[in-house]
Amino acid sequence: xxxxxxxxxxxxxxxxxxxxxxxxxxxxxxxxxxxxxxxxxxxxxxxxxxxxxxxxxxxxxxxxxxxxxxxxxxxxxxxxxxxxxxxxxxxxxxxxxxxxxxxxxxxxxxxxxxxxxxxxxxxxxxxxxxxxxxxxxxxxxxxxxxxxxxxxxxxxxxxxxxxxxxxxxxxxxxxxxxxxxxxxxxxxxxxxxxxxxxxxxxxxxxxxxxxxxxxxxxxxxxxxxxxxxxxxxxxxxxxxxxxxxxxxxxxxxxxxxxxxxxxxxxxxxxxxxxxxxxxxxxxxxxxxxxxxxxxxxxxxxxxxxxxxxxxxxxxxxxxxxxxxxxxxxxxxxxxxxxxxxxxxxxxxxxxxxxxxxxxxxxxxxxxxxxxxxxxxxxxxxxxxxxxxxxxxxxxxxxxxxxxxxxxxxxxxxxxxxxxxxxxxxxxxxxxxxxxxxxxxxxxxxxxxxxxxxxxxxxxxxxxxxxxxxxxxxxxxxxxxxxxxxxxxxxxxxxxxxxxxxxxxxxxxxxxxxxxxxxxxxxxxxxxxxxxxxxxxxxxxxxxxxxxxxxxxxxxxxxxxxxxxxxxxxxxxxxxxxxxxxxxxxxxxxxxxxxxx
Amino acid sequence: xxxxxxxxxxxxxxxxxxxxxxxxxxxxxxxxxxxxxxxxxxxxxxxxxxxxxxxxxxxxxxxxxxxxxxxxxxxxxxxxx
Numbered sequence: 208x209x210x211x212x213x214x215x216x217x218x219x220x221x222x223x224x225x226x227x228x229x230x231x232x233x234x235x236x237x238x239x240x241x242x243x244x245x246x247x248x249x250x251x252x253x254x255x256x257x258x259x260x261x262x263x264x265x266x267x268x269x270x271x272x273x274x275x276x277x278x279x280x281x282x283x284x285x286x287x288x289x290x291x292x293x294x295x296x297x298x299x300x301x302x303x304x305x306x307x308x309x310x311x312x313x314x315x316x317x318x319x320x321x322x323x324x325x326x327x328x329x330x331x332x333x334x335x336x337x338x339x340x341x342x343x344x345x346x347x348x349x350x351x352x353x354x355x356x357x358x359x360x361x362x363x364x365x366x367x368x369x370x371x372x373x374x375x376x377x378x379x380x381x382x383x384x385x386x387x388x389x390x391x392x393x394x395x396x397x398x399x400x401x402x403x404x405x406x407x408x409x410x411x412x413x414x415x416x417x418x419x420x421x422x423x424x425x426x427x428x429x430x431x432x433x434x435x436x437x438x439x440x441x442x443x444x445x446x447x448x449x450x451x452x453x454x455x456x457x458x459x460x461x462x463x464x465x466x467x468x469x470x471x472x473x474x475x476x477x478x479x480x481x482x483x484x485x486x487x488x489x490x491x492x493x494x495x496x497x498x499x500x501x502x503x504x505x506x507x508x509x510x511x512x513x514x515x516x517x518x519x520x521x522x523x524x525x526x527x528x529x530x531x532x533x534x535x536x537x538x539x540x541x542x543x544x545x546x547x548x549x550x551x552x553x554x555x556x557x558x559x560x561x562x563x564x565x566x567x568x569x570x571x572x573x574x575x576x577x578x579x580x581x582x583x584x585x586x587x588x589x590x591x592x593x594x595x596x597x598x599x600x601x602x603x604x605x606x607x608x609x610x611x612x613x614x615x616x617x618x619x620x621x622x623x624x625x626x627x628x629x630x631x632x633x634x635x636x637x638x639x640x641x642x643x644x645x646x647x648x649x650x651x652x653x654x655x656x657x658x659x660x661x662x663x664x665x666x667x668x669x670x671x672x673x674x675x676x677x678x679x680x681x682x683x684x685x686x687x688x689x690x691x692x693x694x695x696x697x698x699x700x701x702x703x704x705x706x707x708x709x710x711x712x713x714x715x716x717x718x719x720x721x722x723x724x725x726x727x728x729x730x731x732x733x734x735x736x737x738x739x740x741x742x743x744x745x746x747x748x749x750x751x752x753x754x755x756x757x758x759x760x761x762x763x764x765x766x767x768x769x770x771x772x773x774x775x776x777x778x779x780x781x782x783x784x785x786x787x788x789x790x791x792x793x794x795x796x797x798x799x800x801x802x803x
Numbered sequence: 804x805x806x807x808x809x810x811x812x813x814x815x816x817x818x819x820x821x822x823x824x825x826x827x828x829x830x831x832x833x834x835x836x837x838x839x840x841x842x843x844x845x846x847x848x849x850x851x852x853x854x855x856x857x858x859x860x861x862x863x864x865x866x867x868x869x870x871x872x873x874x875x876x877x878x879x880x881x882x883x884x
Contacts, residue, residue, distance in 0.1 A: 789838065
């Protein structure tokens with residue numbers, strides 16, 4: 208019988224134990240994977256739930272903030288919280304955030320955002336110095352990170368919790384790499400609809416196996432790999448992002464050794480393997496077992512797919528193995544996927560034709576195994592991958608800036624989604640302690656902030672309307688940075704736009720356009736560079752311009768993607784350009800120190 | 804020159820090489836963020852340090868270093884100086 212909640216999935220694992228269906232955690236010290244079966248993991252999570260219940264204040268509906276380095280400790284706390292009706296929320300760790308202070312700031316924010324102070328789960332080995340920075344009102348529970356250690360276990364929920372599919376399962380933080388506080392409420396029904404929808408869309412068997420290194424604070428890591436595997440009873444090899452960045456070949460070797468059939472990554476993961484896995488490793492890898500390599504990103508880069516397929520063809524990777532998909536936290540994770548039985552395709556577009564309610568000028572159409580794609584010239588056309596069609600239970604439509612449906616195909620607009628995977632809403636970020644902490648999404652279409660078009664029945668992701676920057680697979684919401692810069696420049700954030708200069712080029716400049724600002728002298732530039740928020744992603748240029756240079760909608764909202772278009776055509780009239788290289792910042796620091 | 808000073812010198816050389824900053828501008832109290840290393844570049848730095856000193860640093864150890872001095876202390880403890 209199909210489970211309808213994550214708790215029923217856990218109970219199912221306990222009722223039908225199978226040592227082969229397991230989470231395999233990479234152990235850097237022993238250089239091997241430590242297995243823990245889903246049945247054992249569930250039983251330990253039920254016992255961890257009992258610890259949560261016994262805390263002062265109890266567990267029911269209480270938010271549990273999880274700040275752990277290891278996947279095992281993170282998931283034990285996650286499933287444990289779910290088992291007793293608490294609401295888990297996984298935080299990025301200092302290595303991702305840039306500092307302990309950034310994590311502490313996040314804990315302080317979310318810790319007091321709800322009617323009852325949230326509870327914090329930390330790993331045993333986190334430093335005492337860090338522990339001392341946690342406010343005394345926040346209860347802290349420690350968890351052992353060693354999956355092979357001694358553990359309590361229970362066969363069912365410690366408090367008899369029985370959630371309904373519409374009940375909240377967890378809060379997913381979004382744009383997790385910035386200081387911005389935003390989270391999406393995901394229900395049990397959302398999780399089941401999405402993980403089952405993915406399996407059916409890809410016509411997967413009961414014998415699949417998966418390998419991942421994605422961070423668990425990220426929707427692609429948590430839902431797209433961990434809950435997908437757990438919910439479909441697929442074994443999962445798991446390592447941390449740090450372990451992957453240090454040794455990317457480990458991910459591929461794990462797939463080979465355990466005969467994995469599925470893996471998922473953003474552009475960054477594929478590019479990184481193409482760049483850094485050695486020819487010696489390529490010569491020994493057998494990846495003929497891999498049937499689905501999902502790539503999810505906005506946009507998916509054709510050059511990324513080309514490079515990866517070229518490099519790993521000798522290992523058994525083919526163009527058909529690569530499966531572009533489209534998703535976002537607001538749709539639990541996956542919205543559309545490409546057909547597993549055909550080779551994915553892309554279209555080449557005239558770059559200037561991309562705009563809301565504008566018909567696309569399609570220059571060419573190709574599949575990933577088309578020899579013609581070698582002749583594709585990135586300077587003349589933008590290549591856009593198909594993201595396929597909607598999974599079961601979801602509807603994808605294109606709307607204009609007023610939210611009106613665009614029914615014509617080949618016309619760009621904002622992607623809007625509806626259906627069973629659409630999350631409950633955003634977690635309210637305002638008055639602390641509100642009775643219902645969720646701002647529920649209205650019935651009907653949810654606008655995604657991504658620009659796309661339907662061509663021949665398939666979705667193509669064209670541009671980004673929402674103001675985020677994506678680097679190394681991480682999303683950075685730029686609004687917080689715009690506000691910080693506004694304060695430094697004593698100007699309204701409405702006159703500052705931060706944007707990537709080319710979303711198809713991972714190394715393109717990140718530009719800040721400041722309007723209504725006269726040129727700054729050397730001292731003012733030095734002071735600005737020294738005071739700029741250092742935890743932010745690397746800004747490359749600041750452009751100071753006169754008024755009305757930032758393109759806006761009729762209602763006055765900044766249009767970051769039109770900034771990009773203007774910039775690419777040298778169409779921004781600026782009065783001063785400030786270089787923001789590390790060398791320039793160091794020079795500024797020395798100049799300011801000398802002046803003091 | 805003490806072992807710790809030698810470690811500090813090697814760390815500064817690695818960071819200068821990675822950031823293209825002048826080695827003379829780097830001091831023990833310098834925060835890694837201020838040297839222009841984002842979170843991704845910091846992980847790459849940890850890898851170079853592991854290879855340079857033939858040690859393995861866990862995620863939590865890697866996360867606990869904020870300054871050059873922190874790295875020196877961690878490595879000194881690992882290599883037993």
